[in-house]
Amino acid sequence: MPAQTPRANCKGGLYLGxxxxxxxxGGIPSPLEGDVSFALEIDETVMRGECDEFCPDLVIAxxxxxxxxxxxxxxxxxxxxxxxxxxxxEFRAGAPTxxxxxxxxxxxxxxxxxxxxxxxxxxxxxGSLTGTxxxxxxxxxxxxxxxxxxxxxxxxxxxxxxxxxP
Numbered sequence: 001m002p003a004q005t006p007r008a009n010c011k012g013g014l015y016l017g018x019x020x021x022x023x024x025x026g027g028i029p030s031p032l033e034g035d036v037s038f039a040l041e042i043d044e045t046v047m048r049g050e051c052d053e054f055c056p057d058l059v060i061a062x063x064x065x066x067x068x069x070x071x072x073x074x075x076x077x078x079x080x081x082x083x084x085x086x087x088x089x090e091f092r093a094g095a096p097t098x099x100x101x102x103x104x105x106x107x108x109x110x111x112x113x114x115x116x117x118x119x120x121x122x123x124x125x126x127g128s129l130t131g132t133x134x135x136x137x138x139x140x141x142x143x144x145x146x147x148x149x150x151x152x153x154x155x156x157x158x159x160x161x162x163x164x165x166p
Contacts, residue, residue, distance in 0.1 A: 038162070094129075139164035
């Protein structure tokens with residue numbers, strides 16, 4: 001069976017948005033807010049009927065899924081992988097190797113430069129995004145973000161929204 005073509009209202013491309021949650025930093029609740037972005041593309045390897053419960057038609061293109069945020073003076077950074085099942089509208093993504101630590105600009109001379117976490121990081125985390133695809137009022141995915149510190153087990157959960165860019 002050939003790879004499934006996404007339905008007309010399920011579009012690939014660059015999705016940009018934000019996420020937020022509240023994390024406990026040394027006993028002090030701190031808002032963790034940041035940007036999430038990824039490019040969705042057709043997954044030529046997925047065959048309908050060969051998937052278990054989740055079968056993504058569009059997947060996060062390798063190297064495009066990123067998440068960066070700040071909680072006070074602590075930066076959180078992760079690469080994302082996952083996809084969108086166009087038949088059900090279900091979106092799932094993971095952040096299997098996130099890091100947190102001192103935030104560092106990729107270009108200290110440019111106030112609009114991308115941020116990253118300086119090496120060495122303070123620690124690591126895993127995370128997941130689960131959501132639903134919708135086309136009204138715009139092509140977007142909304143859902144929940146959930147982060148877990150790999151050592152302490154501290155969790156941070158909250159909403160995320162991304163929208164397809166023109």
